Amino acid sequence: MNGNYRILLPVLSLAVLMAAVFYLQPRAMSYFGLNLLFNLAVPIALATIAQMMIIMVNDIDLSVGTFVSFVACVTATFLNDAPLIGAAILAASILAYAGLGALIHMRQLPAIVVTLGMSFVWAGLAVLILPSPGGAAPAWIRTLMTVKPPLVPMAIVASVGIAALTHLLIMRSSTGTLLRGVGGNTRAVLRAGWSVTRLKAGAYALAGFFGVLSGMSLVGLTTSADANIALRYTLLSIAGVILGGGEFTGGRISPVGAVIGALTLALAGSFLSFMRLSPDWQIGAQGAILILVLAVRLVFSRRSARVEG
Amino acid sequence: MQPPAPGGHAPENPLVSLVDAHMHFGAVRALDGVSLTISPGECLGLIGHNGAGKSTAVNVINGGLTPTGGAVEYTLPDGSRATGAAARAAGIRSVFQELSLCPNLTVEENLRIPQHDLWGPGWRRIARKRIAKALDEVFPGHRIKPGMTVGGLTLAERQMVEIATGFAEATEPARLVILDEPTSSLDASIAHQLLDYVRGFCARGGAVIFISHMLGEVFEVATRIDVMKDGRITQSRPVAEFTQQGLIDAMGHVASVEATTAIREDAATRIGEEVLRTDEGLSARRGEIVGLAGLAGHGQAEALARFFMGRSSGPRHSSHPDVVFVAGDRARDGVMPLWSILRNLTLTHLPALTRRSIVDRAAEKVLGADWKRRIGIRTDDILNPILSLSGGNQQKVLFARSLASSAPIVVMDDPMRGVDVGTKREAYDMIRFEASAGRTFLWYSTETEEICQCDRVFVFRNGRISAELTGDQINEENILAASFEMQESTA
Numbered sequence: 136m137n138g139n140y141r142i143l144l145p146v147l148s149l150a151v152l153m154a155a156v157f158y159l160q161p162r163a164m165s166y167f168g169l170n171l172l173f174n175l176a177v178p179i180a181l182a183t184i185a186q187m188m189i190i191m192v193n194d195i196d197l198s199v200g201t202f203v204s205f206v207a208c209v210t211a212t213f214l215n216d217a218p219l220i221g222a223a224i225l226a227a228s229i230l231a232y233a234g235l236g237a238l239i240h241m242r243q244l245p246a247i248v249v250t251l252g253m254s255f256v257w258a259g260l261a262v263l264i265l266p267s268p269g270g271a272a273p274a275w276i277r278t279l280m281t282v283k284p285p286l287v288p289m290a291i292v293a294s295v296g297i298a299a300l301t302h303l304l305i306m307r308s309s310t311g312t313l314l315r316g317v318g319g320n321t322r323a324v325l326r327a328g329w330s331v332t333r334l335k336a337g338a339y340a341l342a343g344f345f346g347v348l349s350g351m352s353l354v355g356l357t358t359s360a361d362a363n364i365a366l367r368y369t370l371l372s373i374a375g376v377i378l379g380g381g382e383f384t385g386g387r388i389s390p391v392g393a394v395i396g397a398l399t400l401a402l403a404g405s406f407l408s409f410m411r412l413s414p415d416w417q418i419g420a421q422g423a424i425l426i427l428v429l430a431v432r433l434v435f436s437r438r439s440a441r442v443e444g
Numbered sequence: 445m446q447p448p449a450p451g452g453h454a455p456e457n458p459l460v461s462l463v464d465a466h467m468h469f470g471a472v473r474a475l476d477g478v479s480l481t482i483s484p485g486e487c488l489g490l491i492g493h494n495g496a497g498k499s500t501a502v503n504v505i506n507g508g509l510t511p512t513g514g515a516v517e518y519t520l521p522d523g524s525r526a527t528g529a530a531a532r533a534a535g536i537r538s539v540f541q542e543l544s545l546c547p548n549l550t551v552e553e554n555l556r557i558p559q560h561d562l563w564g565p566g567w568r569r570i571a572r573k574r575i576a577k578a579l580d581e582v583f584p585g586h587r588i589k590p591g592m593t594v595g596g597l598t599l600a601e602r603q604m605v606e607i608a609t610g611f612a613e614a615t616e617p618a619r620l621v622i623l624d625e626p627t628s629s630l631d632a633s634i635a636h637q638l639l640d641y642v643r644g645f646c647a648r649g650g651a652v653i654f655i656s657h658m659l660g661e662v663f664e665v666a667t668r669i670d671v672m673k674d675g676r677i678t679q680s681r682p683v684a685e686f687t688q689q690g691l692i693d694a695m696g697h698v699a700s701v702e703a704t705t706a707i708r709e710d711a712a713t714r715i716g717e718e719v720l721r722t723d724e725g726l727s728a729r730r731g732e733i734v735g736l737a738g739l740a741g742h743g744q745a746e747a748l749a750r751f752f753m754g755r756s757s758g759p760r761h762s763s764h765p766d767v768v769f770v771a772g773d774r775a776r777d778g779v780m781p782l783w784s785i786l787r788n789l790t791l792t793h794l795p796a797l798t799r800r801s802i803v804d805r806a807a808e809k810v811l812g813a814d815w816k817r818r819i820g821i822r823t824d825d826i827l828n829p830i831l832s833l834s835g836g837n838q839q840k841v842l843f844a845r846s847l848a849s850s851a852p853i854v855v856m857d858d859p860m861r862g863v864d865v866g867t868k869r870e871a872y873d874m875i876r877f878e879a880s881a882g883r884t885f886l887w888y889s890t891e892t893e894e895i896c897q898c899d900r901v902f903v904f905r906n907g908r909i910s911a912e913l914t915g916d917q918i919n920e921e922n923i924l925a926a927s928f929e930m931q932e933s934t935a
Contacts, residue, residue: 312549312556316554328532328560385548
């Protein structure tokens with residue numbers, strides 16, 4: 136599948152789902168309705184981008200959910216009460232991510248195990264900071280997340296912005312190309328004289344950075360935090376990357392696709408609510424949607440492989 | 445265009461000089477005192493059989509490996525001399541045999557990997573210009589666009605991109621390009637374009653090291669040929685002083701005759717009816733030792749794997765195996781690193797040791813002790829971890845694992861890799877003994893000495909069988925002749 140074709144399926148699935156939502160609930164077809172539908176998509180999109188950075192270098196991050204929760208707790212407490220300390224903690228956590236990336240590469244550790252271990256560390260820290268739900272969002276984040284731009288709701292503007300920025304960063308810039316090269320053929324990058332350790336640390340640092348943004352935007356929307364606020368983001372982010380046309384190995388990822396994938400997943404939740412499906416079934420139904428889209432993709436890629444072969 | 449005479453440019457100022465370079469990996473001497481110089485305008489054909497040290501020499505020249513002894517010196521573009529990590533600054537580029545492109549990136553993006561100066565605004569435009577220019581120059585009439593994703597290109601097109609990357613313009617222009625089997629997936633007319641370009645490149649003062657199993661190409665393009673054998677350069681002469689037959693002779697050495705005749709003496713009584721035949725022409729009879737020879741990576745391992753996978757599927761296989769496999773790459777296909785010697789040994793035999801779904805530990809121990817004695821695994825306790833053994837003894841365990849089964853056919857994927865001489869000799873005896881008991885062996889080996897132990901040999905080239913040798917035909921000369929392509933590479 137070439138790059139242009141790869142993006143088609145995520146766009147199509149989002150369009151189909153949107154059409155279904157509008158059919159069920161025509162009132163959603165408004166500024167307010169759209170805002171409501173996609174409001175919670177912004178932190179999910181950012182977490183998906185974070186996950187994409189890791190998948191880009193052939194690893195996987197099982198700690199995204201607890202990391203975003205940790206960041207949310209820091210944002211709702213330290214960043215609100217003592218902005219400097221809060222910012223320092225968040226910067227340190229990004230550095231920790233970079234260090235993890237370097238460690239995983241240097242010691243050739245399986246990322247899936249290391250990040251699973253780290254997920255408990257982040258979860259523990261989050262509980263230490265905020266033992267019971269509470270805290271308050273810093274006013275400027277709150278303002279930023281609830282701003283009402285003319286014509287198009289904030290959630291859409293933010294999503295487009297995130298997609299454009301990460302597309303420039305990963306798909307167009309020379310450093311992003313190098314990072315994708317690590318996923319495509321690590322040996323080639325190594326042989327050309329680059330430090331793969333440094334590149335992997337960079338990819339992980341980017342993941343940490345977008346994880347921090349995700350947590351902050353989440354608090355901006357919810358106004359308070361909880362140590363378990365974003366646990367489901369781990370699986371949502373992986374699903375979002377794959378739904379958006381990415382692959383687990385080989386550095387084949389698409390930032391625009393990942394954002395669309397995240398929007399699709401967020402919308403799927405609303406769609407199922409509109410169908411009056413009990414919340415108990417929603418997670419299962421979301422999984423069914425995911426499997427359906429992946430099955431369609433498999434059919435497409437099989438067919439294109441046959442044409443090429 | 446005629447290749448320039450090596451003396452035409454200042455030979456006293458070579459681009460690279462290796463002086464008595466040694467490279468030892470443990471006990472293996474990959475380079476054993478190599479001295480060579482390459483001057484501007486030269487095209488050096490480097491040839492040799494498997495394990496002769498070509499790849500190691502290339503990696504020492506391009507700075508990928510630091511030699512354990514001796515010196516490597518480069519001449520920088522400004523005329524000064526340097527050692528160590530100066531290979532890149534000296535304009536030395538390598539095009540490797542196994543493809544080193546990133547399939548997820550486009551052609552122009554792949555240029556970013558080797559060219560460190562491509563960054564900042566407009567890098568993409570520069571990359572596009574450079575790669576398009578190189579492709580146009582080396583392969584006029586190609587249909588590769590810089591925006592194409594490499595994963596969507598054919599194998600030949602990928603190799604073309606890789607070669608073009610090696611010659612592409614950069615801040616440090618290419619002065620010595622090392623081409624390791626550059627034409628392995630190019631068709632004859634495209635390969636010819638490359639040879640023409642290489643001649644022109646050398647005429648303009650560049651230098652090329654050309655490694656190929658196509659002797660015709662080497663003769664066409666090289667100004668000098670160096671023959672490598674056992675980590676040394678045994679001959680180094682201008683191309684005109686060699687003939688193709690002379691090269692084959694220069695690559696080989698006299699094989700020990702006594703050992704090989706002994707094994708074939710009983711061949712007539714040992715070998716029975718045909719037990720296998722594959723579509724590609726591989727066949728073997730009962731009690732026969734069949735060798736798969738040729739240069740490494742020409743389809744032997746794949747042929748074995750295809751045959752083994754084809755015969756080892758199905759529910760009945762685990763209890764009554766038809767074929768068993770002896771791995772050569774122990775870490776990847778062989779040992780279970782955390783298990784004991786005993787567990788490793790009995791792995792394929794477990795179904796026979798099972799009583800009511802439970803492994804019969806007593807029977808397992810008896811079997812283990814029996815094989816420990818029979819093949820002489822050097823350990824005090826068979827319950828020690830497998831990694832406590834030396835490589836040779838680990839390989840013995842893998843042999844025992846396969847031979848303990850009742851399978852009539854044994855497939856061996858270069859099993860003596862990195863094994864000491866003593867163990868090898870014991871293994872040869874073991875194979876002979878098992879063959880006389882009616883087992884058939886399919887034996888892929890990169891070492892001619894081992895291939896000469898076989899009753900029949902299939903030589904592979906470019907993924908196909910290029911020759912079938914039997915009896916006295918099996919000697920190094922014939923194997924080399926079938927491994928290297930003799931005919932001219934004209935379209």
